[in-house]
Amino acid sequence: MELVRATEAAAIRAVPFIGRGDKNAADKAAVDAMRVFLGTVNFDGLIVIGEGEKDDAPMLFNGEHVGNGRGPACDIAVDPIDGTSLTAAGRQNAISVIAVSDRGTMLDASSIFYMDKIVTGAAGRGVVSLDQPIADNIRDLAQAMKKPVGEITIAVLDRPRHAGLIDAIRSAGAGTRLMLDGDVAGGINAARYETRIDMCVGVGGSPEGITTACALKALGGYMQGRLAPKDDAERARGVAAGLDIDKLLEIDDMVSGDNTFFVATGVTDGGLVDGVRRKGPMIRTESIVLRSRSGTSRRVIAEHLAEKWL
Numbered sequence: 001m002e003l004v005r006a007t008e009a010a011a012i013r014a015v016p017f018i019g020r021g022d023k024n025a026a027d028k029a030a031v032d033a034m035r036v037f038l039g040t041v042n043f044d045g046l047i048v049i050g051e052g053e054k055d056d057a058p059m060l061f062n063g064e065h066v067g068n069g070r071g072p073a074c075d076i077a078v079d080p081i082d083g084t085s086l087t088a089a090g091r092q093n094a095i096s097v098i099a100v101s102d103r104g105t106m107l108d109a110s111s112i113f114y115m116d117k118i119v120t121g122a123a124g125r126g127v128v129s130l131d132q133p134i135a136d137n138i139r140d141l142a143q144a145m146k147k148p149v150g151e152i153t154i155a156v157l158d159r160p161r162h163a164g165l166i167d168a169i170r171s172a173g174a175g176t177r178l179m180l181d182g183d184v185a186g187g188i189n190a191a192r193y194e195t196r197i198d199m200c201v202g203v204g205g206s207p208e209g210i211t212t213a214c215a216l217k218a219l220g221g222y223m224q225g226r227l228a229p230k231d232d233a234e235r236a237r238g239v240a241a242g243l244d245i246d247k248l249l250e251i252d253d254m255v256s257g258d259n260t261f262f263v264a265t266g267v268t269d270g271g272l273v274d275g276v277r278r279k280g281p282m283i284r285t286e287s288i289v290l291r292s293r294s295g296t297s298r299r300v301i302a303e304h305l306a307e308k309w310l
Contacts, residue, residue, distance in 0.1 A: 006033075013030055014026045047077075049207040050062045079097040083185075095185055101214060109227060113205060119212065152174040183204040213225075215260075282304065
């Protein structure tokens with residue numbers, strides 16, 4: 001619940017900037033709120049995956065310590081707003097995210113900004129792989145899920161780099177769900193049994209990849225990743241940081257151990273959680289809380305007295 005308070009605060013503080021066209025202002029408001037509330041949590045948190053560096057946005061920086069210093073030592077991945085462009089444009093699916101694992105268990109991939117990923121539910125384990133063509137992955141997953149290929153839906157970030165991938169998915173007979181931003185929610189929805197998304201693929205942020213892995217541990221889903229440096233200079237930085245750039249990463253390579261937490265609060269409405277809403281004198285938030293050790297998924301609906309925030 002302490003972590004939920006931090007994502008709730010970040011989401012609420014971002015609301016005045018929804019649809020205002022200034023993603024950095026929204027991000028800064030969320031970062032400042034999250035930092036304050038994380039400072040009250042009973043843990044010694046080390047931010048391994050911060051957000052913002054790749055686009056010079058405000059950020060909770062890598063190596064920053066958060067929490068009150070009492071309690072367990074933890075690795076932290078944060079994204080005060082996953083979907084700053086969505087927030088600025090007033091679009092759906094922006095969320096505020098924190099992922100936590102035991103100290104020393106979270107891969108520090110901060111020197112490489114992007115990662116190629118494939119995410120499915122449990123049916124994809126031992127079935128799909130980044131090392132085989134997308135058409136084979138679709139056919140094999142459909143067989144494992146006992147459904148026609150034509151009923152398979154694949155979430156992909158809508159980027160020029162994915163034009164060939166999108167064509168290949170459609171040529172294989174599957175449908176696409178194109179995301180403007182926010183592939184954390186896309187990955188989680190691919191692993192949840194009650195959604196229409198069966199797989200999430202493509203190149204997205206490496207911070208989002210590590211964060212998604214924390215959530216997948218609790219959901220029992222399957223994920224692979226491979227770091228995707230954009231040029232030789234970034235590859236060299238990754239090698240200098242001790243990263244195996246070409247390694248096919250399984251979930252345990254991204255986050256080892258079985259004690260992870262994932263918390264997300266909706267900023268704008270989306271398929272994972274509802275966004276922040278004003279209800280008369282109250283502000284309502286919806287959050288999802290996942291814990292791997294217990295294998296639980298909880299939804300938290302909270303109402304906050306608006307006068308405390310305005």
